[in-house]
Amino acid sequence: MSQGKARVISTELLPNSEAEWKRLVKTTYIGQDGVTRTWEHAERTxxxxxxxxxxxxxxxxxxxxxxxxxxxxxxxxxxxxxxxxxxxxxxxxxxxxxxxxxxxxxxxxxxxxxxxxxxxxxxxxxxxxxxxxxxxxxxxxxxxxxxxxxxxxxxxxxxxxxxxxxxxxxxxxxxxxxxxxxxxxxxxxxxxxxxxxxxxxxxxxxxx
Amino acid sequence: MSQGKARVISTELLPNSEAEWKRLVKTTYIGQDGVTRTWEHAERTxxxxxxxxxxxxxxxxxxxxxxxxxxxxxxxxxxxxxxxxxxxxxxxxxxxxxxxxxxxxxxxxxxxxxxxxxxxxxxxxxxxxxxxxxxxxxxxxxxxxxxxxxxxxxxxxxxxxxxxxxxxxxxxxxxxxxxxxxxxxxxxxxxxxxxxxxxxxxxxxxxx
CATH class of the missing domain: 3.90.79.10 (Nucleoside Triphosphate Pyrophosphohydrolase)
Incomplete structure (x- = not known):
């Protein structure tokens, strides 16, 4: 398979409100030490x-x-x-x-x-x-x-x-x-x- | 290792503008057939x-x-x-x-x-x-x-x-x-x- 014409033209930041397949999430969690922290991750929808x-x-x-x-x-x-x-x-x-x-x-x-x-x-x-x-x-x-x-x-x-x-x-x-x-x-x-x-x-x- | 106290308390959608480590991106690309399409993906920053x-x-x-x-x-x-x-x-x-x-x-x-x-x-x-x-x-x-x-x-x-x-x-x-x-x-x-x-x-x- 040749890459042929396939190529990226442009990229832009995507707001969650416009995303259809993926989303960005902030999780608030308690760690092993009992301290509350936050973590960022991505998910499929x-x-x-x-x-x-x-x-x-x-x-x-x-x-x-x-x-x-x-x-x-x-x-x-x-x-x-x-x-x-x-x-x-x-x-x-x-x-x-x-x-x-x-x-x-x-x-x-x-x-x-x-x-x-x-x-x-x-x-x-x-x-x-x-x-x-x-x-x-x-x-x-x-x-x-x-x-x-x-x-x-x-x-x-x-x-x-x-x-x-x-x-x-x-x-x-x-x-x-x-x-x-x-x-x-x-x-x-x-x-x-x-x-x-x-x-x-x-x-x-x-x-x- | 026991999971102990560790657990998620809450999750919320995270706007790109507030994200520090990850981001959500929309890519515009040309496919192998020459047609222009878009794709969603996530990235580390x-x-x-x-x-x-x-x-x-x-x-x-x-x-x-x-x-x-x-x-x-x-x-x-x-x-x-x-x-x-x-x-x-x-x-x-x-x-x-x-x-x-x-x-x-x-x-x-x-x-x-x-x-x-x-x-x-x-x-x-x-x-x-x-x-x-x-x-x-x-x-x-x-x-x-x-x-x-x-x-x-x-x-x-x-x-x-x-x-x-x-x-x-x-x-x-x-x-x-x-x-x-x-x-x-x-x-x-x-x-x-x-x-x-x-x-x-x-x-x-x-x-x-």
């Missing part, structure tokens, strides 16, 4: 009522003849003014489980039909800065299904996503290369890649 | 001029007789109203390198004296929501140094951090347990743990 999380990210590992590959996405992100490499992800709909959201988002963004295998605890993106969070859902993709060979993503009108996959084994080295090529790296993806690299570096063996 | 990143997180692995352990922190986070388990981390100072920031923050927050080993690409916490980012610095800690047995953290007046370490090998299982115990999980830490778990699950072998 989209979390469904009753849901403890905003969205999901998807770990989809494809079993290829040449080894396991992980499904990733390239997407221009205006806050960074760069194309960012990320796990497939999306916001959860009202009354939707994490597993349903993961399967739906993966289908919409990549065309792959998958089944949820495991779901993580809630993970907070930047706990001092905002309350945004997600669950990480690991899915299985049956590559023998006809629909997984004839992919039909259903992107929204303003979504431009390039889907690709790389060897799970060398993901960290790819992250380093992608930055050198001018891409931005999502922290959840890069932290996952670093975990694999550290496990390999220290020869951490399989656990029962 | 603390990134030093000329620095492409906000801060650092630290992977500090302690070589213990009983196996490798990773250094972690518990900290009450007002945006979550929970104690969150995270890697040691902090904002970068003006004209400071990522390596200097990592060694300084680790010393201040945990007391450990360390040396930087490797530094990651820039990692973006939540690219659709905000532009906050960091570099992940892996450090070595010489446990034979006297200062690393007689730890002297230098916390600020409003910082309350409990330092602890757990086996690198079982980090993902610990993450699951921590949530069940009522702790919040940082996404960078949990993604790193998931990477280790996936490497173990698939028996990914050491790379040269």
């Amino acid at each position: 989209t979390r469904p009522e009753g849901s403890p999380f905003d969205g999901v990210s998807v770990v989809a590992i494809l079993e290829k003849d040449t080894g396991r590959e992980i499904l990733l996405e390239k997407q221009y992100r205006p806050p960074l003014d760069k194309i960012c490499i990320e796990l497939p992800a999306g916001l959860v709909d009202k009354e939707e489980t994490a597993e349903q959201a993961a399967v739906r988002e993966l289908k919409e963004e990549t065309g792959y039909v998958a089944q949820a295998l495991t779901t993580s605890p809630i993970m907070f993106n930047d706990p001092g800065f905002c309350n945004t969070n997600f669950k990480l859902v690991e899915v299985s993709v049956d590559m023998s299904l006809p629909e997984n060979q004839n992919l039909k993503p259903e992107l929204e009108e303003n979504e431009f996503i390039e889907v690709f996959h790389v060897k799970l084994d060398g993901l960290w080295d790819e992250c380093v290369r992608w930055e050198a090529q001018g891409y931005a790296l999502d922290a959840r993806l890069a932290s996952f890649a670093k975990g694999i690299q550290i496990a390999q570096k220290f020869g951490l063996v399989s656990r029962p | 603390t990134r030093p001029e000329g620095s492409p990143f906000d801060g650092v997180s630290v992977v500090a692995i302690l070589e213990k007789d009983t196996g490798r352990e990773i250094l972690l922190e518990k900290q009450y986070r007002p945006p979550l109203d929970k104690i969150c388990i995270e890697l040691p981390a902090g904002l970068v100072d003006k004209e400071e390198t990522a390596e200097q920031a990592a060694v300084r923050e680790l010393k201040e927050e945990t007391g450990y004296v360390a040396q930087a080993l490797t530094t990651s690409p820039i990692m973006f916490n939540d690219p659709g929501f905000c532009n906050t980012n960091f570099k992940l610095v892996e450090v070595s800690v010489d446990m034979s140094l006297p200062e690393n047995q007689n730890l002297k953290p230098e916390l600020e007046e409003n910082e309350f951090i409990e330092v602890f370490h757990v086996k690198l090998d079982g980090l993902w299982d610990e993450c699951v347990r921590w949530e069940a115990q009522g702790y919040a999980l940082d996404a960078r830490l949990a993604s790193f743990a998931k990477g280790i778990q996936i490497a173990q699950k698939f028996g990914l072998v050491s790379r040269p």
Whole structure:
């Protein structure tokens, strides 16, 4: 994916009263020492009522003849003014489980039909800065299904996503290369890649 | 660490004009299709001029007789109203390198004296929501140094951090347990743990 025409033209401060998707909040809290202080943070305004999380990210590992590959996405992100490499992800709909959201988002963004295998605890993106969070859902993709060979993503009108996959084994080295090529790296993806690299570096063996 | 008295008393919308550390921004951008659109996002106001990143997180692995352990922190986070388990981390100072920031923050927050080993690409916490980012610095800690047995953290007046370490090998299982115990999980830490778990699950072998 080339960045093409995509670029930021201008930025301006946004008052909460005009914001539709995000807001800035001041919290008054009591600290561990009993002293009352304030804290600033940012929030999404989209979390469904009753849901403890905003969205999901998807770990989809494809079993290829040449080894396991992980499904990733390239997407221009205006806050960074760069194309960012990320796990497939999306916001959860009202009354939707994490597993349903993961399967739906993966289908919409990549065309792959998958089944949820495991779901993580809630993970907070930047706990001092905002309350945004997600669950990480690991899915299985049956590559023998006809629909997984004839992919039909259903992107929204303003979504431009390039889907690709790389060897799970060398993901960290790819992250380093992608930055050198001018891409931005999502922290959840890069932290996952670093975990694999550290496990390999220290020869951490399989656990029962 | 017990949450003790720590709790949110109230929250209110915060106008940009009164915000000190964060701001809400509207970006006008051209998309890949050449169409002009707007995007909302949040930013830190603390990134030093000329620095492409906000801060650092630290992977500090302690070589213990009983196996490798990773250094972690518990900290009450007002945006979550929970104690969150995270890697040691902090904002970068003006004209400071990522390596200097990592060694300084680790010393201040945990007391450990360390040396930087490797530094990651820039990692973006939540690219659709905000532009906050960091570099992940892996450090070595010489446990034979006297200062690393007689730890002297230098916390600020409003910082309350409990330092602890757990086996690198079982980090993902610990993450699951921590949530069940009522702790919040940082996404960078949990993604790193998931990477280790996936490497173990698939028996990914050491790379040269």
